[in-house]
Amino acid sequence: MANKSAEILCIGTEILMGNIVNTNATYIARGLANLGINVYHQSVVGDNPERLRDSLRLAFSRADIVITTGGLGPTYDDLSKETIAGYFGRQLVLDPESLEKIEGYFRRSGRQMTENNKKQAYMPKDCTIFENKNGTAPGCAIEQDGKIAILLPGPPREMGPMFEHCVLPYLSRFQDTVLVSRNLHFFGIGESALEARLYGLMTGSTNPTVAPYAKTGEVMLRVTASVRREEDAPALIEPVIGQIKELAGEYLYGIDVGDLQTAAVRALMQKGLHAATAESCTGGLVSKRLTEVDGASRVFECGVCSYSCEMKEQLLGVRHETLAHFGAVSRECAREMAAGVRRLSGADIGVAVTGNAGPKASEEKPVGLVYVAVDSGRCREVLELQISREDDDAREYIRTIASSHALHLLLKAANEY
Amino acid sequence: MANKSAEILCIGTEILMGNIVNTNATYIARGLANLGINVYHQSVVGDNPERLRDSLRLAFSRADIVITTGGLGPTYDDLSKETIAGYFGRQLVLDPESLEKIEGYFRRSGRQMTENNKKQAYMPKDCTIFENKNGTAPGCAIEQDGKIAILLPGPPREMGPMFEHCVLPYLSRFQDTVLVSRNLHFFGIGESALEARLYGLMTGSTNPTVAPYAKTGEVMLRVTASVRREEDAPALIEPVIGQIKELAGEYLYGIDVGDLQTAAVRALMQKGLHAATAESCTGGLVSKRLTEVDGASRVFECGVCSYSCEMKEQLLGVRHETLAHFGAVSRECAREMAAGVRRLSGADIGVAVTGNAGPKASEEKPVGLVYVAVDSGRCREVLELQISREDDDAREYIRTIASSHALHLLLKAANEY
Numbered sequence: 001m002a003n004k005s006a007e008i009l010c011i012g013t014e015i016l017m018g019n020i021v022n023t024n025a026t027y028i029a030r031g032l033a034n035l036g037i038n039v040y041h042q043s044v045v046g047d048n049p050e051r052l053r054d055s056l057r058l059a060f061s062r063a064d065i066v067i068t069t070g071g072l073g074p075t076y077d078d079l080s081k082e083t084i085a086g087y088f089g090r091q092l093v094l095d096p097e098s099l100e101k102i103e104g105y106f107r108r109s110g111r112q113m114t115e116n117n118k119k120q121a122y123m124p125k126d127c128t129i130f131e132n133k134n135g136t137a138p139g140c141a142i143e144q145d146g147k148i149a150i151l152l153p154g155p156p157r158e159m160g161p162m163f164e165h166c167v168l169p170y171l172s173r174f175q176d177t178v179l180v181s182r183n184l185h186f187f188g189i190g191e192s193a194l195e196a197r198l199y200g201l202m203t204g205s206t207n208p209t210v211a212p213y214a215k216t217g218e219v220m221l222r223v224t225a226s227v228r229r230e231e232d233a234p235a236l237i238e239p240v241i242g243q244i245k246e247l248a249g250e251y252l253y254g255i256d257v258g259d260l261q262t263a264a265v266r267a268l269m270q271k272g273l274h275a276a277t278a279e280s281c282t283g284g285l286v287s288k289r290l291t292e293v294d295g296a297s298r299v300f301e302c303g304v305c306s307y308s309c310e311m312k313e314q315l316l317g318v319r320h321e322t323l324a325h326f327g328a329v330s331r332e333c334a335r336e337m338a339a340g341v342r343r344l345s346g347a348d349i350g351v352a353v354t355g356n357a358g359p360k361a362s363e364e365k366p367v368g369l370v371y372v373a374v375d376s377g378r379c380r381e382v383l384e385l386q387i388s389r390e391d392d393d394a395r396e397y398i399r400t401i402a403s404s405h406a407l408h409l410l411l412k413a414a415n416e417y
Numbered sequence: 418m419a420n421k422s423a424e425i426l427c428i429g430t431e432i433l434m435g436n437i438v439n440t441n442a443t444y445i446a447r448g449l450a451n452l453g454i455n456v457y458h459q460s461v462v463g464d465n466p467e468r469l470r471d472s473l474r475l476a477f478s479r480a481d482i483v484i485t486t487g488g489l490g491p492t493y494d495d496l497s498k499e500t501i502a503g504y505f506g507r508q509l510v511l512d513p514e515s516l517e518k519i520e521g522y523f524r525r526s527g528r529q530m531t532e533n534n535k536k537q538a539y540m541p542k543d544c545t546i547f548e549n550k551n552g553t554a555p556g557c558a559i560e561q562d563g564k565i566a567i568l569l570p571g572p573p574r575e576m577g578p579m580f581e582h583c584v585l586p587y588l589s590r591f592q593d594t595v596l597v598s599r600n601l602h603f604f605g606i607g608e609s610a611l612e613a614r615l616y617g618l619m620t621g622s623t624n625p626t627v628a629p630y631a632k633t634g635e636v637m638l639r640v641t642a643s644v645r646r647e648e649d650a651p652a653l654i655e656p657v658i659g660q661i662k663e664l665a666g667e668y669l670y671g672i673d674v675g676d677l678q679t680a681a682v683r684a685l686m687q688k689g690l691h692a693a694t695a696e697s698c699t700g701g702l703v704s705k706r707l708t709e710v711d712g713a714s715r716v717f718e719c720g721v722c723s724y725s726c727e728m729k730e731q732l733l734g735v736r737h738e739t740l741a742h743f744g745a746v747s748r749e750c751a752r753e754m755a756a757g758v759r760r761l762s763g764a765d766i767g768v769a770v771t772g773n774a775g776p777k778a779s780e781e782k783p784v785g786l787v788y789v790a791v792d793s794g795r796c797r798e799v800l801e802l803q804i805s806r807e808d809d810d811a812r813e814y815i816r817t818i819a820s821s822h823a824l825h826l827l828l829k830a831a832n833e834y
Contacts, residue, residue: 017446017456032435043460044458044459284703287722291699291816292812294776301724302721302723304732305694305704307717345728399709
């Protein structure tokens with residue numbers, strides 16, 4: 001049996017009007033790609049039965065599987081289930097088990113269940129029902145004449161877990177092969193420079209494939225093998241990872257590690273180290289990112305966001321002469337901030353950022369000039385960065401890149417400790 | 418002339434594969450909605466000429482205007498311009514002005530222009546060219562037989578400004594009426610509760626319309642009038658704003674103010690006040706949000722992120738007995754943190770957050786229990802919040818909601834100062 005193809009059809013006037021970003025399509029697309037299911041089209045249509053029917057007919061003329069999101073709510077304008085069941089000539093019938101779960105959901109959340117919520121327990125006849133653990137609307141799959149319609153709720157926090165725990169296992173039954181991926185995370189090298197180094201490998205590999213994904217200031221390489229059984233994947237993937245390490249290993253900061261903050265927190269945990277942050281232009285972004293990671297409290301001591309010069313002196317012990325002579329945006333100030341927060345907190349490693357995130361030049365220092373420092377007692381390092389970007393988002397961009405450098409320095413210092 | 422309809426067609430395999438979120442569609446959809454142009458379909462198709470041609474044919478069978486994004490890059494797989502020009506039977510011809518601008522772009526950025534970048538200066542014959550100020554690929558509009566194709570680059574930071582500064586003015590020529598909106602920002606009331614209060618007004622109004630938009634922990638109401646001339650809008654909009662204020666004014670924190678952090682920074686500026694933050698479970702998120710706002714340095718003194726109890730005592734002067742008796746997640750600790758950071762920094766207003774963002778209960782305090790405090794010398798207030806959510810994103814959700822409450826308390830304290 002060949003791998004199937006799918007389309008994603010998101011239903012909701014609020015997406016058409018641009019009121020919400022369609023993250024559902026991205027989430028589902030990624031899951032299908034991992035499963036090896038080809039997706040050639042995504043579409044969005046409003047809560048309109050006629051247009052929905054047309055879109056459904058078109059989608060099934062091009063693909064085996066159509067996955068819809070949205071329109072499963074309790075109100076009169078939620079029409080996906082009715083319309084799609086009608087498309088397949090099926091009735092909606094009350095599913096007692098779903099009704100019980102909806103009633104239980106309301107009991108647990110202490111809210112009153114209204115009559116229209118009952119509508120959500122009526123499901124297309126003979127469908128496969130997917131339980132909704134984060135809301136009231138169940139999802140379902142309808143199989144007919146070699147086609148499959150999968151109906152999922154619209155809210156991402158309901159759709160995501162249902163897709164992960166119900167839809168992926170359901171769909172994997174139809175696939176001959178599974179895709180197994182490992183993600184290699186790089187920092188300090190651009191996407192095109194990394195591609196240049198790995199060009200032969202990337203264009204020459206078919207199984208596994210090697211594909212780059214850029215995100216702000218970072219590059220991820222995904223190595224993906226297509227195998228019959230998951231346990232066959234390492235034999236294909238590991239040698240390619242070895243080659244990548246040989247060609248660009250100095251920029252690789254982790255494998256399957258998610259992001260810089262997770263890598264940094266894990267490295268600190270592993271060594272039993274504590275860190276502290278001192279921030280100026282990033283305004284708390286470094287500590288915010290570190291404390292996103294579950295378990296950060298075991299390794300993160302404190303963060304000081306010293307926006308004014310007085311606070312840099314008073315709290316972090318940056319010397320008055322340093323500020324007077326070199327200014328707050330200086331190599332010297334960054335170094336003293338890192339040392340200062342380390343001393344103040346008693347942490348093993350202090351990391352500091354000071355710079356000008358714009359929009360205006362200050363102290364005659366250009367926008368985008370940032371100093372990032374780390375101090376672990378054993379090692380001290382200061383980086384000078386000139387981060388350029390000429391648009392409305394420049395401020396957030398500069399702050400994000402600067403915070404990534406700080407996390408990367410922290411990770412390095414932890415690894416070398 | 419009636420208002421036109423449009424479709425959005427995003428081109429890019431990376432969207433189909435779920436590697437990037439399609440924020441372009443949202444951005445364009447919102448702009449078209451503001452212009453009063455109806456959008457009934459959005460679609461995504463890969464970098465494949467045949468499927469692109471089919472999608473284009475379908476889109477033009479349903480709409481007057483098709484706006485595409487992506488596929489204008491310099492490499493061999495960027496085929497949008499060729500394919501769409503071909504659809505209209507037009508040649509690509511070298512546009513000397515575009516070539517000059519591309520050359521200038523490379524000169525300014527100090528990079529070498531490669532031969533394939535020249536491809537970007539070839540434009541469909543007799544099109545309207547849109548300059549790209551943030552990249553090399555120009556956009557364009559092709560008008561033929563009452564249909565309009567608008568081709569935009571894929572990177573959001575190139576697409577967005579081009580859409581704003583070139584496409585919106587271009588399209589507004591075709592519209593009889595303009596839409597003028599004002600955004601009312603609410604905090605502390607849910608979307609359904611706000612709808613219940615304003616039900617009659619929302620369902621009874623046609624010009625202006627009143628529509629709610631929920632974002633994490635906040636609700637925005639958009640009041641939109643359709644008028645021939647922009648200056649006619651206030652006479653329609655202002656009376657409705659007056660009615661909304663009467664019905665739910667106590668939750669309205671600002672009009673056209675963007676978000677809580679911008680409202681807080683503006684209020685502080687207006688009164689010439691300084692603020693400081695003390696954070697535990699939010700880990701710097703409050704200071705991060707405040708310092709997002711351009712000009713924050715004039716009102717923000719410092720932020721202390723005291724993750725450990727020692728730091729709460731040592732830096733913020735929280736009393737040892739308070740921590741021993743009530744714990745770090747307590748009303749008393751929040752109050753002393755706010756007072757402490759105010760004292761430490763000399764700021765007029767101190768705001769503090771302490772709580773348990775999960776994933777595990779700590780000090781026998783449940784996940785989601787958060788205390789938010791403000792201290793302005795003149796007024797002191799502590800809120801107890803129990804923020805619930807049962808999914809993988811619970812931690813970030815709790816932190817976001819907690820930080821919003823902190824910003825709201827700060828805004829209130831500044832307004833009442």
